Amino acid sequence: MRKYAYLLLVVILLSFGALAAAPEKVEQVVTNLLLFDGSQWTNTISPQEYPTFYMLADADNVINPTRTMVYFWPITQEYMADFYDMNEEIEGTLIVSKGNKVIAELEKQDYVFSYPQGYYGGRPEIVCGDDAHKSAEKYRSEVDAYYQRVIKWQQAMTDYEIALDEFWVNPEAYKGRESEIPQEPKQPDYPVYYATEVQRGYILNLEPGTYTIEIDGLPETKRTAVVFSPRRQGIGYDIRPEQQWTVPRTSNDLSETVYISGKQTLYITPYNGIEVNRYMYEKIEKLPSEISGRGGELLYFWMVLDYVNDASLEVYKDGVLLSTVAFKQWYVEQTASAALGYNIIEFDPKVQGERAPSFEGFKVELDGAGRYSFRLVNENGEVISESERLVRSIDPRSRFFALVLPLIPILVGVLIWIWRSSLSASDKGTDKTSKVTTVSR
Amino acid sequence: MNNYRSVAIKAMAGRDLRSTLFSMGIYIAIALGLIVASIMLYTYVGGIMENGLDVMPSSETETRYYSERQQTPEPMLGPLQWAVYIGAVYITLSASMSISRERDQGTMEVLFYGPVDSIAFVVAKFLEQILAFGVILLFYIGYFLILSKVSNFALGIGFFKMLILSLLLAGCMASFGMFLSSMTRRVKTSVILFLVFIIIFLTVPVLHSYFMVNFPGNVKGVLSVARQVTSYLNFLVSWISPFSYLQRGTVAILLSSNIEFIKSLVFSLLYTAVLLAGSIFIFNKKGVRR
Structure with missing residues (x-):
């Protein structure tokens, strides 16, 4: 028994060691990014350690400077934000500059992501401003209408089951009256259209180039945006x-x-x-x-x-x-x-x-x-x-030619060598100079 | 150019070209180039037969600097490039021995008693190498035309651009070889120098690529030093290696960038001119005697 007690103690001590491996969290301002990747929006953060972020040109991207707890997760070698621990969105005017020139001053806008062809089909769209509320309302009303249809369907199902019970009492009675045989009501389809809840953020849509963004008067929110186009x-x-x-x-x-x-x-x-x-x-x-x-x-x-x-x-x-x-x-x-x-x-x-x-x-x-x-x-x-x-x-057949053709230069070389050898053999013992001289005379 | 000088150049270049064409070396080099090209084409055809199909990029599809996936280039372009490399290495070897051999054997001194000066001598040697490479290219063109007809592999515009580029590469390689040759008095030293430089030119870019791709910029210690050193060396090699000039031109062809292509041609010509001038200068300094 004592052995097990020691074992338990060791496990407990080791677990304290494991707890000590929890990463240290630091409070800082990160920029929460919802960036368009060409087909949809993807979420990442720009902590102080990564002040430069990248985004596609001529597309709506959402950014939100937020005060949160940041830690480095060594297993995946990345910085992470614990938004459950702290999530304070920073308000103010976002200044967008290119070089020393301020090109835009942005306020937060309402936005939603809508999925006209459903959450799992087609491309999502970002909808901003009043239209965002309309999109969210449209989704809510479609869902409400769906539940209304479900309630009706459930009632219809109850009626159907009662009618079916009646039918089974004497099915023969329905001979010649087949159209009166109870039909199972069709279950209503869930709405295809989907929209997220209305959220708020700064919508950035920029041409290719390098920009500086910063909430007015808050230098810790300063970031560099590298905006690029597909090649x-x-x-x-x-x-x-x-x-x-x-x-x-x-x-x-x-x-x-x-x-x-x-x-x-x-x-x-x-x-x-x-x-x-x-x-x-x-x-x-x-x-x-x-x-x-x-x-x-x-x-x-x-x-x-x-x-x-x-x-x-x-x-x-x-x-x-x-x-x-x-x-x-x-x-x-x-x-x-x-x-x-x-x-x-x-x-x-x-x-x-x-x-x-x-x-x-x-x-x-x-x-x-x-x-x-x-x-x-x-x-x-x-x-x-x-x-x-x-x-x-x-x-x-080209494989055969690929094997044979490299032999041709060798063949040419050998033929030249044979020709040269035959020339030197025929010239052996002949005084060519005197021969030429004789001819010229 | 003086008349006597052009006569001397023609005579010397003609004599050397005949000597080259009557020897087996050039035919072995051509055959080696074609064997490498054949292996690549054989593999392409085999892959297509085995898999039913393959998609082969043409001139515009290669991404800049490095391709994302291991992809075959325009089917005739890659084999031609490697054949040209082998032909060009032969030309460099031949050029690297051209001056030192004549100096070593003492024939140079005899030549200079006649109407031959350093410019005529260097230009004649250079011309002979270019003509010899022209013969190599003729064999290559015949080979690729036949194989394109037989296999149905396309001969794109990149292929013909590569032919032009390869002539200039030959110029770079020949001038580089002659520059080495002008510095040495013995053939053996020339060959050793040639081998050392070829190994450096081929290994430095590979090492540089290895360190850059596999280790991030913030790596510390020996690896950081290795990254830095190979970066400097690679920069140096990219300007002194004749292979780099072909590589620049090849990238331009793959990108279908006419401006880059013309730039690479101009750079190749400049490289050749500078090294030939350097060869003449060193030649004059060293003299014609053993």
Whole structure:
């Protein structure tokens, strides 16, 4: 028993040690940031240790200087704010300067994030001022209306169950009166539209450049905002070969060429993309981290914003329109045997039921000969810019030529060597000088 | 240029070019370049056959300085670049021995009893290297045209820009080799110098990239010193290494930046002119005797 008591003591002592590892919190003013990343808003903070933050140009970003408790979390190598411990938003006029010139004086505004196509679908929007209240009210009224419908539905369900009980007493009585058989009432759908609660903050929408922001008279709120634009933007594609549907290849640029080998079936999913600096973009998502963006200062990468599903794909062969393909949903069905294998079939909710489609895109079948190209066309029949890609079919025989051609220079060298050797052999023992002299005379 | 000097240049360059073309060395160098190109193209074709498809960026898709993901360049551009590197290394080696060999063998002294001066001698040697590289390029062009036709890999505008650039790279490499050669009296010393510089030029950028990418700016101790030292060395190498001039031009091609491309051409020409002038100066200082 005493042994267990000692053991317990050791555990307790060790737990005190563990408590001692809790990070030390420091009270300071951070800038709470809600930054647009091209498709949605992401939350990070700018503590005193990271006074420079990065944001995309020509987009609404929300900032809120806040007094809070800050600590460094060594496991993820980042500064964190404990807003539960302290969360005092700082009020005042926000001065935005570029160099020595004040370019804006901002007051806090009401705003909400609204999701017209639902929280899980489509891009959110930021709505400011009076419209923010209208959006929030619209969501609330839709939810109220939904609950009204739910109450009605519950009443209808009660009536239905009573009617059903009556029906089961004598079902034969309903012969010839099938329309009077009780029908189960349809459960109301939850509103698609969603909006957050109204919040307050400074809305910053700036052109590319470096700015200083500060609440008037509060130097501890001073921060530097580096505002940048995407280097390029355009249509990108995920291209899946039928035999490797889980490994899509990406094509982000007009000048990229898709090379295929033989007859191929491709599934092509288009998206809107932006090409951004990796360091700055990662700092949008997680500014006060030692790790985020590291080594990415000179790197650019394509960021997928959203998939394009309201266009059709025109496929050309040697410049002649081959087909116009519609955007569809696809489902990968495993073959019914112990061996691995799958079929890609068109997704049908009636057949697949609750299951989600495996992916979406255009199905393109190429016979492997000739030169192809494809491009996106919108609902009005207009070609979407930067959407064209070339497809070339590779001839496998080129591998043989790749092996043989390097031998040609060696062959030339050897032939020259043989020729030179034969020349020196034939010249052996001949006095060429005297011979030439004789001829000239 | 004086008439006697141009005659001397033509005669010497022609003689040396014949000598180069009648030796096996240049053909082995060409074959090596093509073997490397073939390995890359063979891999590309194999990958496409295995996976069904591949997306290969063309001139505009490479991101600046470093690409984000390991991606293959324009299919014909990468192999050409490596073939050019190998051809250019051969030219540098050949150039680095050109002056010291003649001085070592004593033939230079004999030449200078005739209508040959230091300018004619250096220019002739340089011209011979450029012409030899032209022959190498002819083989490369034939190889890539045939393979493009057979494989269906596209020959983009970047390919042709790279050809122009590679001629200037050859100029840089030849002038660099001759600069080394002018400083030494023995062939062995020239070759050792050449090898030392090639190793430095190729390893410093790799080390610099390693330290910059893997260790943050606020790292302390030895790593901080290593970052600083490799930064300085890399800066130095970026101006004295002829490979850097090709690299600048290649980046310009990949970015489709005509201004950067023209700048890289001008820088290459300046580099060549400065090193040739330096070679003539050192040559005059050292004299023609062993």
